[in-house]
Amino acid sequence: MGNIVTTLKRFLSNKNTVTILGVLLGLVVLFIGYNYRVSTAVETINIPYAKRALSAAEEITYDAVGTMEVLRSTVNNNKMLISDMNKVVSSAQSYCVTENSIIPEGSFFYVDQVKNCNLVNKNVLRNMPDGYAPVSIPVDLQSTYGNSMFPGDYIDLYAKMQTEDGLLIYGEFVSKLPIMDVRDSNSHSIRYDLNNAGAPALLMFAVPKDLYLLLSKAVILADNIVELVPVPGNASYSSEPGETKVQSEFLRQEILKHTASIPDEVVPSY
Numbered sequence: 001m002g003n004i005v006t007t008l009k010r011f012l013s014n015k016n017t018v019t020i021l022g023v024l025l026g027l028v029v030l031f032i033g034y035n036y037r038v039s040t041a042v043e044t045i046n047i048p049y050a051k052r053a054l055s056a057a058e059e060i061t062y063d064a065v066g067t068m069e070v071l072r073s074t075v076n077n078n079k080m081l082i083s084d085m086n087k088v089v090s091s092a093q094s095y096c097v098t099e100n101s102i103i104p105e106g107s108f109f110y111v112d113q114v115k116n117c118n119l120v121n122k123n124v125l126r127n128m129p130d131g132y133a134p135v136s137i138p139v140d141l142q143s144t145y146g147n148s149m150f151p152g153d154y155i156d157l158y159a160k161m162q163t164e165d166g167l168l169i170y171g172e173f174v175s176k177l178p179i180m181d182v183r184d185s186n187s188h189s190i191r192y193d194l195n196n197a198g199a200p201a202l203l204m205f206a207v208p209k210d211l212y213l214l215l216s217k218a219v220i221l222a223d224n225i226v227e228l229v230p231v232p233g234n235a236s237y238s239s240e241p242g243e244t245k246v247q248s249e250f251l252r253q254e255i256l257k258h259t260a261s262i263p264d265e266v267v268p269s270y
Contacts, residue, residue, distance in 0.1 A: 133212040160227040
C-alpha cells in the first residue's frame with residue numbers, strides 16, 4: 001500500500017503530469033460548458049399567444065389563447081414576456097387586457113398588458129380628472145381619416161361657419177383635445193369592444209368645465225350653424241400633451257352669438 005501511495009505522490013509531483021491533468025480538466029470543463037450552452041440555445045418552451053385580437057379591458061378566455069413553441073433563450077432574454085399560461089388565463093382568477101392596451105392576433109402576452117380583471121376599470125368616465133366633464137362630437141369614417149383617431153391621441157378641433165354674407169369662416173377653434181374614447185353608432189367602444197365595434201360615430205373628450213359649456217353649445221349648433229372638424233397631429237403631438245384651450249376668440253364669440261346666457265340666479269332651498 002505504501003508503495004502505491006509513494007508512486008502516486010511522485011506521479012502528481014511531476015510538472016508534466018500536472019500540466020497534462022490541468023489541460024484535460026480544462027477540456028472537460030469546456031466540453032461540459034459547450035454542451036450546456038448548445039442545449040440551452042436549442043431547448044424549446046411553449047408560451048401563450050393571442051389566437052385573435054383582444055380589446056382593451058377585455059377578459060382573456062381559454063378560447064382566445066393558444067400556445068406556441070419558441071426557443072427558451074427567447075423567454076430568458078425578455079423578462080417582460082409572459083411564459084406561464086396560468087398568468088394569462090386561469091380557473092383560479094380572471095385576467096383582462098389592461099385599459100390602455102390592445103393585443104393583436106398572433107401576439108405574445110407581456111406583463112404590462114395583462115392584469116387581474118378586478119383591477120381593470122372599463123368606465124372611461126371614471127378616469128376623468130377632477131373638474132372635467134365629457135363632451136361627444138359626431139364623426140364618421142371620413143372625418144376620422146379612416147378610423148385613425150384613437151383614445152389617448154390629442155387632436156385639434158376646427159370650426160367651419162358662414163358669415164351673414166355667405167362667406168366662409170374656417171379656423172382652429174380648440175387645441176390639444178385628448179380623446180377619451182371612440183364609439184360606434186351602437187355605443188360600442190372601439191377601445192373596449194374591438195371585435196364588435198363598427199365604424200366610428202362619436203369622439204369622446206374630457207375637457208375642463210369652463211370649456212364644456214362652450215363645446216356643448218357648438219355641438220348643439222352643429223346641425224345648421226357650425227361644423228366641427230377634428231384634425232389629428234403626428235405621434236409627437238400626442239406624446240407631448242399640453243393645455244386644452246380655445247385658440248380663437250372670434251370663433252368663440254360667433255358661437256356664443258347664436259346662444260343666450262342664463263342669468264345668475266339664487267336657487268331657493270327647500
